[in-house]
Amino acid sequence: MPNTFIENREGWLRLSEIDYLGQFVKVWLAFNAWYRNAYSETQDRKILNELKWNANPVGNALRPLLETLSEDAEQFRSDIGLLHHRLEHYEIQTGKAEDKHRITFRKVYLRDRGPKVETINSYGYTFKVDRKANGSLDTTVLNRARAPILQHQQQKYDLEELEAIPAFGTLRPTQKNCLRELYEASAPREILDLLTQKDIEPIKCGSFSFYCSREELFAAAVEAVYLLRCHLFHGELSPTKQASECYEPAYRIVRRFLTCVT
Incomplete structure (x- = not known):
């Protein structure tokens, strides 16, 4: 009797793969619906800049997780570490012409001065x-x-x-x-390398150490997933396996944003 699994193994494996690009789109659309109602500003960039630094349900809930000891906090930090790891191994650039730049925690825009x-x-x-x-x-x-x-x-x-x-x-x-x-x-723009060693206590995210404050790391995580959103929504992404892998931790980070809002 033929083994139908063996015959259809590759097909089943393809069906079992999670489409993180699609998942990211869906979770970002939900997040977008929340912040469009929560803020009077109409431009995504200005809203996300406020979200990075001002008091809000997302930041209020997640900034403490960057320095507390719990399974939930460890998972959040691991997602940030994995996002950094994936972005280091697969270069994604966003923007146009002279504004084109790589999405990376080694050179991340935090805010205007x-x-x-x-x-x-x-x-x-x-x-x-x-x-x-x-x-x-x-x-x-x-x-x-x-x-x-x-x-x-x-x-x-x-x-x-x-x-x-x-x-x-x-x-x-x-x-x-x-x-x-x-x-x-x-x-005029505060741009930091969060991985360069400094004389401060680092924030451990998986196997990586980020030398910055919890506020800076939260802002950097928001900036990274927002740039990934722009790269995907503007049709700049090459839909490769490595690109999709970058959106796996990004999806989990944005989904966590949603768990913080009501």
Whole structure:
């Protein structure tokens, strides 16, 4: 008598596979329905930026899980760790043209920054970067005699443009590094690498350690799944097995969001 399972093994295996792309779409649509009713803002990006940092049912419930000991907390952190692992092994880029960037916890956008003035004194030299409310920047370097040796105005943040001006080229290597670090600290967007080791207690997520606060890690998780949503909904995704695997932990994270709301 023929073994019907053996004959149809591959077909049964295909049918038993979970379509995480489809599951992600369904759970995001439900999540979208909630936050569209919970917030007066109409743009998804602005709503998600608020969700990342402000008090809300999702953040209030999940931020504590990033530092508590329980089976539920461990599973949530494991999902974040698995999402990081999958994104490291399969590169997904989202956005268009010069805004195109990789979805990764190693370089994740957390929030916009307000106007900022950064100043540092080093060996008698003064370095100053003034980023104004309209996004323009004034960069100045004064020598020991308080005379300007570099003055540059920009309409928007652009480190490569600053490094290309003649006055930057006249600076010594240590001065260039000093100004570069000061300029990067004045960036209009807070972008962090959560995996680089720092002198703080890390948050363990599966086999990975994230060097950040629980607020930063929650914001990063929201940002990652939102970018995956954009990549999928905008038709940018190549429907490969590896791509689908990235959406497995993303689906579980968004589904957890839903369990926090009523």
